[in-house]
Amino acid sequence: MRTYSLSANIANGFAEGAQYIVTPNAQKAIHNIVNDFQAGIHSFTIIGSYGTGKSSFLLALESDLKRIGKKPFLIDSKVLLKASDLEIKNIVGDYTELSTLLLRSLNVESTTNSVLDELKSYYNKCQKQGKFLLIVIDEFGKVLEHAAKNNPEKELYFMQKLAEFVNVPSRQILLLTTLHQNFSAYAKGLTEVQVNEWKKVKGRFKEVTFVEPIEQLLHLAAKQMQGNKRTEIPACAKSLYELAPTTDYYNLYTIS
Numbered sequence: 001m002r003t004y005s006l007s008a009n010i011a012n013g014f015a016e017g018a019q020y021i022v023t024p025n026a027q028k029a030i031h032n033i034v035n036d037f038q039a040g041i042h043s044f045t046i047i048g049s050y051g052t053g054k055s056s057f058l059l060a061l062e063s064d065l066k067r068i069g070k071k072p073f074l075i076d077s078k079v080l081l082k083a084s085d086l087e088i089k090n091i092v093g094d095y096t097e098l099s100t101l102l103l104r105s106l107n108v109e110s111t112t113n114s115v116l117d118e119l120k121s122y123y124n125k126c127q128k129q130g131k132f133l134l135i136v137i138d139e140f141g142k143v144l145e146h147a148a149k150n151n152p153e154k155e156l157y158f159m160q161k162l163a164e165f166v167n168v169p170s171r172q173i174l175l176l177t178t179l180h181q182n183f184s185a186y187a188k189g190l191t192e193v194q195v196n197e198w199k200k201v202k203g204r205f206k207e208v209t210f211v212e213p214i215e216q217l218l219h220l221a222a223k224q225m226q227g228n229k230r231t232e233i234p235a236c237a238k239s240l241y242e243l244a245p246t247t248d249y250y251n252l253y254t255i256s
Contacts, residue, residue, distance in 0.1 A: 008055035010062075010090045010138045020060045020073050029057065029208050030074045033176075037080065040169035041206045043162075045140070046178045048210030054178045057210065058136055062088060065134065083132040083172050093139030095146045099158050101137070116161055123173060133173040135166075140177035144186035152194050156201050163204035177205065 014020070033044055048054050060073040065086050067077050077086075089105045099115040108118050126133045137143070147155035166175045179186075183202040187195050 008053075008059055009092065010055055010058050010136055011092050014059050014063065020056055020063075022060075022073055023053075023212060025210060025212050026053070026057050026060070026074065029210055030061065032206075032208055034075060034080055036206050037174060040167070042166045042168075042171065042173055043175040043205045044177065044208055045183055045205040046176060046208045046210050047180075047182060048178070048212070049180055052210055052212045054210050055138055058138065058176065058178070062090075062134070062136075065132075080174075081132045081172075083130050085129065085131045086134060087126045087129075087131040088134045088136065091135070091137045093137055093142040095142050097146070097150075097155060097158075098137075098143050098162070101143070102135075102162075105135075115158070116165060119162075119165065123171070127172065131172075135173070135175045137175075137177040141179045141181070141186060144179070144183070148186055148188065148190060148198075152190060153197065156194075156197050160201045160204055163201070167204065178210075183207070 008014075029046065036044070046054050046057070057074075061075075063069055064072040064074050065077050065081060066088075091101050091105050094101060102115055102119065103109070106118055106122050113121075123133055147159070163175070165171075166173050183205065184199065187198040190198060
């Protein structure tokens with residue numbers, strides 16, 4: 001029996017038997033990330049609305065970099081990795097300080113050193129082991145919402161220093177975050193000075209637009225249904241199909 005998941009969670013990984021269908025949007029996103037990384041930009045914000053597949057995209061990339069599948073979904077690991085191995089820190093965003101989430105991921109409960117010093121130490125350890133360090137922060141909007149309401153100056157300064165550490169071109173490290181809307185949209189309620197600092201931090205992260213047209217989502221659903229011989233098409237499906245283009249829900253001629 002085929003099972004379905006309404007959403008992906010980077011902390012849990014791909015479900016057993018899960019499939020990932022690479023779309024033109026996903027191909028464009030990974031192309032931009034790889035090109036910018038090779039140019040020296042290592043911090044990214046992937047922006048897309050709910051349900052567009054950002055988390056699944058991250059899991060597919062992780063699978064490729066770990067060389068799990070017989071065939072890569074998005075890229076050959078050698079395109080991005082110079083190191084022989086990979087270390088991944090998957091963080092699911094929450095309404096708390098980014099520094100706290102990072103310490104938890106590094107398995108550091110309390111420290112006399114700064115969080116960035118702990119990260120530097122961890123990165124150096126990865127380098128000695130021949131590992132590329134990938135840090136993924138899904139649901140990054142929760143972190144930004146918390147930052148806007150709680151000591152924004154301190155939180156923004158930490159985010160800035162984190163991005164600056166990651167963005168050193170010679171470092172074998174990549175930071176990927178996901179948002180449901182533009183970085184600036186989370187700056188509600190801030191003063192003019194704070195908004196200017198917010199924009200400054202935003203500039204440290206390269207934005208990658210992740211948008212799947214409704215036609216593409218319908219096409220993906222159709223491909224899944226084609227592979228399931230037990231799927232029964234309701235009698236009303238033809239009527240709905242003919243009605244959809246008249247309401248501008250989708251265009252019959254854009255799906256192939």
